[in-house]
Amino acid sequence: MPIIPTTEITPPAPPPGAPRSRGSTDEGVFDDARTYYTADERHLNTRAGARTRTYSQNSLFKQMERMGLKEPYRRGSHDESTIPHSRRFLIQVEPTLQSLQSQEDTDGNMQITIEDNGPKVLTLRTAASNGHNRFDIRGTYMLSNLLQELSLAKEYGRKQIILDEARLNENPVNRLSRMIRDHFWEGLTRRIDASSIEIAARDPKDWTDDPRPRIYVPRGAPEQYEYYTKVAEERPELRLDVQLLPEKITPELVRDMNSKPGLLAVDMEEEVDPKTGKKTLKGRPFVVPGGRFNELYGWDSYMESLGLLVHDKVDLAKSMVQNFCFCIKHYGKILNATRSYYLCRSQPPFLTDMALRVYDKIKHEPGALDFLRTSILAAIKEYHSVWVAEPRLDPVTGLSRYRPEGLGVPPETEAGHFVHILEPYVKKHGCTFEEFVEGYNSGRIKEPELDDYFMHDRAVRESGHDTTYRFEGCCADLATIDLNSLLFKYETDIARTIRNVFHDKLVIPAEYCVGSMEPNHVEASAIWDRRAKRRKLAIDKYLWNEQEGMYFDYDTANRKQCSYESATTFWALWAGVASPKQAAAMVTKALPKFEAVGGLLSGTEESRGEIGLERPNRQWDYPYGWAPQQILAWTGLYRYSFTEEAERLAYKWLFMITKAFVDFNGVVVEKYDVTRPIDPHRVDAEYGNQGLDFKGVAKEGFGWVNASYVYGLQIVNAHMRRALGTLTPYETFIKAVEENKAKALAELV
Ligand SMILES: OC[C@H]1O[C@H](O[C@H]2O[C@H](CO)[C@@H](O)[C@H](O)[C@H]2O)[C@H](O)[C@@H](O)[C@@H]1O
Numbered sequence: 001m002p003i004i005p006t007t008e009i010t011p012p013a014p015p016p017g018a019p020r021s022r023g024s025t026d027e028g029v030f031d032d033a034r035t036y037y038t039a040d041e042r043h044l045n046t047r048a049g050a051r052t053r054t055y056s057q058n059s060l061f062k063q064m065e066r067m068g069l070k071e072p073y074r075r076g077s078h079d080e081s082t083i084p085h086s087r088r089f090l091i092q093v094e095p096t097l098q099s100l101q102s103q104e105d106t107d108g109n110m111q112i113t114i115e116d117n118g119p120k121v122l123t124l125r126t127a128a129s130n131g132h133n134r135f136d137i138r139g140t141y142m143l144s145n146l147l148q149e150l151s152l153a154k155e156y157g158r159k160q161i162i163l164d165e166a167r168l169n170e171n172p173v174n175r176l177s178r179m180i181r182d183h184f185w186e187g188l189t190r191r192i193d194a195s196s197i198e199i200a201a202r203d204p205k206d207w208t209d210d211p212r213p214r215i216y217v218p219r220g221a222p223e224q225y226e227y228y229t230k231v232a233e234e235r236p237e238l239r240l241d242v243q244l245l246p247e248k249i250t251p252e253l254v255r256d257m258n259s260k261p262g263l264l265a266v267d268m269e270e271e272v273d274p275k276t277g278k279k280t281l282k283g284r285p286f287v288v289p290g291g292r293f294n295e296l297y298g299w300d301s302y303m304e305s306l307g308l309l310v311h312d313k314v315d316l317a318k319s320m321v322q323n324f325c326f327c328i329k330h331y332g333k334i335l336n337a338t339r340s341y342y343l344c345r346s347q348p349p350f351l352t353d354m355a356l357r358v359y360d361k362i363k364h365e366p367g368a369l370d371f372l373r374t375s376i377l378a379a380i381k382e383y384h385s386v387w388v389a390e391p392r393l394d395p396v397t398g399l400s401r402y403r404p405e406g407l408g409v410p411p412e413t414e415a416g417h418f419v420h421i422l423e424p425y426v427k428k429h430g431c432t433f434e435e436f437v438e439g440y441n442s443g444r445i446k447e448p449e450l451d452d453y454f455m456h457d458r459a460v461r462e463s464g465h466d467t468t469y470r471f472e473g474c475c476a477d478l479a480t481i482d483l484n485s486l487l488f489k490y491e492t493d494i495a496r497t498i499r500n501v502f503h504d505k506l507v508i509p510a511e512y513c514v515g516s517m518e519p520n521h522v523e524a525s526a527i528w529d530r531r532a533k534r535r536k537l538a539i540d541k542y543l544w545n546e547q548e549g550m551y552f553d554y555d556t557a558n559r560k561q562c563s564y565e566s567a568t569t570f571w572a573l574w575a576g577v578a579s580p581k582q583a584a585a586m587v588t589k590a591l592p593k594f595e596a597v598g599g600l601l602s603g604t605e606e607s608r609g610e611i612g613l614e615r616p617n618r619q620w621d622y623p624y625g626w627a628p629q630q631i632l633a634w635t636g637l638y639r640y641s642f643t644e645e646a647e648r649l650a651y652k653w654l655f656m657i658t659k660a661f662v663d664f665n666g667v668v669v670e671k672y673d674v675t676r677p678i679d680p681h682r683v684d685a686e687y688g689n690q691g692l693d694f695k696g697v698a699k700e701g702f703g704w705v706n707a708s709y710v711y712g713l714q715i716v717n718a719h720m721r722r723a724l725g726t727l728t729p730y731e732t733f734i735k736a737v738e739e740n741k742a743k744a745l746a747e748l749v
């Protein structure tokens, strides 16, 4: 086995005023990478002999013993029972990285995983012996953590480091939570202003020949137009194209903008430049989903905010709510995402819950009530103008559908996504593929059947579930349990907020009025209570299926209930629209159909049907599981006191993520195959999987999965959290718990 070369270290004198050694020896072991690797003093070997008290493998084994688990799932590189403290290693970054990669990354993908066939052991030199003694780092997890730490050290320009062993054998639950808190959120945060327009405007989905940065500013924000025009003038190298949006946004306009796709402006706040004393604008930050999704998304943002709130990043969650209010004010809706080609469509609505959760954290602060008032007014406007208006409202049932306007072929999908659909038309018109798309998009070629296909396709994308056989060719006609649960939640949240926070009187100013509403009229909670009551009746009538013990979508065109079994049935629990009896029926009858080794399936295998070459897998069908489905189901089950079920599902999801994180070099991806115990992150359906493609160390994870991880850790109990840290499969864990219970009971008698 190779020994990593080390050079003799003669530490240079510390700069004047620099501390010679830190107060406590275990200080900062788990600091974020920037703090850890930029602290010069930490990486000089002046502290040979200093030891760190850490969360060692040893204590993990002790925990397992306490839990009655005899056979640990995975042992670290050394049994430290004889080692009271963790080590530090003296490492030359570049040569060690090279040896590590050439020896252990045998498939050359810049990650060390269980699929690499190296010896899985590397010798490092200890700092305490000034490099004389050696110690073996063993196993995929420690070696991949070493790769990650060295990659970070290199990024921060370090040639030599003193690395705490505790960063290599850290409890994986702690490590992943820490990565999310200290690195991933930051990696996903964007702010649109001069400081970062270059990064924020970048769009990996831009299909045009000249993907230059472009920003569209709404008419109602002239100060932003002036601001960006100045940025473009002062920094010509950016090639920033600043465009003012026309007053009226129509499907024709959006279609015609497709040749010049661009970012849409979001909220900015005024700030005084401390140097010049002059007023300037600063973008309100937001979190993007990750991968190729580099803009503010609708429902991803809600899910992300749950994780941000766990990590006390309240300002960021608040800022995302404010950005949503800006979108409703200037674009008429919370957009699918803030790019020009998304202007006609929305995504599943979560604004009231998001605003209330933020308000709950800031209610003692000045301005909190105004924040809540603005958010609720924006939600009321969105409710009336988007969700219970034409074309989304079905006047017969009174229920709503995903049914956005739009024209032509959605441009943001992967090239080739619609080839199989368009090919027959291309043949029929005897032209090239490009000629047909151009002719059809411009309206010169008329194909009503295709119009219908794309109306449903747009609806699928608005639903957030793109794509699934549940929705193919029918989505725009479906009153889904998803959307109607969310609207019931809007109605009950608005009613409660008006009653409890605004003393049952909320003035609706002109800018929030829709249709024939009187400016400045006062709304009380009663009308919202009535709306909720009416929706519940309609949901019970059209969507509930007593025999199956779950909710289904309702086809408003064919006037019949659908039969596709979807995990969105549990959204009814999240929203509180199910009666206790309906909830109990769902737990007994529906839940078992959706539960897989890694958590909840998004749909059942039976509903998806046979797949093959002619009928390929869809990413929102069996066997895939998605973070938002898990989050909403756990919260809903909790709401109805099905604590055990919520904990069990959360455990399975967290276990799957933790195991993939440990075995695959810290990976966190957009979605998982929840039936795949070994490599659940391998999903190649449709768009592939976002979040896989990193070199050395993951920087972002994926927004809603990051959130589901830290939110889920709040759902499971402390005992479960410890068991997750030792990668104990659920079956092993529950067996031990039951055996212990039986033992305790026997001792009682
Ligand atoms: O480009 C294809 C589609 O990509 C988006 O959908 C997927 O990612 C979104 C961001 O994480 C997520 O909100 C959505 O649920 C996913 O299916 C986009 O939203 C679609 O409009 C787009 O067609």
Ligand SMILES: [Ca+2]
Pocket: 104, 105, 106, 107, 108, 109, 110, 111, 112, 113, 116
């Ligand atoms: Ca590899």
